[in-house]
Amino acid sequence: MKPVLKLAIQRKGRLSEGSLELLRDCGITFSRSNGKLKVFCDNFPLQILFLRDDDIPPLQILFLRDDDIPAIVAGSVADLGIVGRNLLVESRAEVQPVRDLGFARCRLAVAVEKTRSWAGLDDLEGKWIATSHPRILADFLERRGVDARIRRIAGSVEIAPAIGMAEAVCDLVSSGSTLLSNGLREVETVFQSSAQLVATPELPAQKSELLERLLLRIQAVLRARTHKYILLNAPEAALEEICRLLPGMKSPTVSRLNQPGWVSVQSVVKEEEFWEMVDRLHEMGAEGILVLGLEKMVF
Numbered sequence: 526m527k528p529v530l531k532l533a534i535q536r537k538g539r540l541s542e543g544s545l546e547l548l549r550d551c552g553i554t555f556s557r558s559n560g561k562l563k564v565f566c567d568n569f570p571l572q573i574l575f576l577r578d579d580d581i582p583p584l585q586i587l588f589l590r591d592d593d594i595p596a597i598v599a600g601s602v603a604d605l606g607i608v609g610r611n612l613l614v615e616s617r618a619e620v621q622p623v624r625d626l627g628f629a630r631c632r633l634a635v636a637v638e639k640t641r642s643w644a645g646l647d648d649l650e651g652k653w654i655a656t657s658h659p660r661i662l663a664d665f666l667e668r669r670g671v672d673a674r675i676r677r678i679a680g681s682v683e684i685a686p687a688i689g690m691a692e693a694v695c696d697l698v699s700s701g702s703t704l705l706s707n708g709l710r711e712v713e714t715v716f717q718s719s720a721q722l723v724a725t726p727e728l729p730a731q732k733s734e735l736l737e738r739l740l741l742r743i744q745a746v747l748r749a750r751t752h753k754y755i756l757l758n759a760p761e762a763a764l765e766e767i768c769r770l771l772p773g774m775k776s777p778t779v780s781r782l783n784q785p786g787w788v789s790v791q792s793v794v795k796e797e798e799f800w801e802m803v804d805r806l807h808e809m810g811a812e813g814i815l816v817l818g819l820e821k822m823v824f
């Protein structure tokens with residue numbers, strides 16, 4: 526029977542939209558009629574590129590509950606999974622980390638009622654903390670030498686102080702609005718999380734080959750999300766200094782303007798460094814700076 530590379534993603538929830546968007550940006554398509562939970566991708570791998578296409582496992586997507594994904598990948602029921610780092614660490618599932626996918630960023634944080642005074646973690650000594658991440662919290666408290674008691678709750682963690690279940694909570698926070706609307710304030714960050722691509726510990730060679738192809742696409746998409754294409758005009762005298770500031774993928778493209786002493790420079794920059802660079806570029810005499818988004822960036 527032809528092998529199938531199975532990728533488990535969250536069916537519904539915080540990671541599902543980001544996972545589908547990543548697959549779409551990677552050019553992987555499938556039709557999912559009637560909420561099917563198991564679908565084959567139409568175009569990955571591109572059979573046309575392979576001479577012996579019988580050897581290439583097709584890609585199948587499994588739509589699952591996110592807290593089931595770590596064990597399903599660890600047990601080789603799925604070969605790959607996209608799951609939050611919080612669930613991976615909490616489950617202690619034995620999977621291979623493959624790539625931080627950078628979306629669904631959030632933090633696991635301790636929060637207390639807004640009206641409660643807060644002098645520091647020692648305030649939790651002997652108190653109850655409600656959480657759906659008891660292992661991560663227990664490790665954190667041990668590292669920080671705090672002797673608090675943990676109450677496990679599967680969901681609606683924020684309600685715990687209001688119903689007398691705990692004096693504090695330790696929950697996932699993204700925008701912070703859930704805490705705020707439940708009268709809680711964040712006092713301590715325990716753990717940072719984002720979506721991760723993970724693989725089963727022993728992936729067969731044929732499937733590893735396909736994973737490499739998938740990773741090439743994923744990396745091209747993720748790099749494009751964090752970089753921008755930049756074009757600017759600059760006095761030729763400043764060219765050397767500008768090229769040092771904007772090295773790009775190999776080196777910047779430089780072309781001559783139809784005005785003596787001026788050049789046009791094109792390069793790629795990290796978005797987070799862009800505004801810092803603009804000030805420096807202005808100081809060097811650059812003008813007419815254009816910044817464009819990228820779709821894919823393949824090295």
Ligand code: AMP
Pocket residue numbers: 539540609629630631696697698699700701702703704
């Ligand atoms: P927010 O109001 O944006 O801070 O979101 C907080 C609520 O969303 C909490 O109930 C969290 O459990 C949940 N949440 C936020 N981010 C994530 C995430 N990346 N993965 C899973 N649940 C999350």
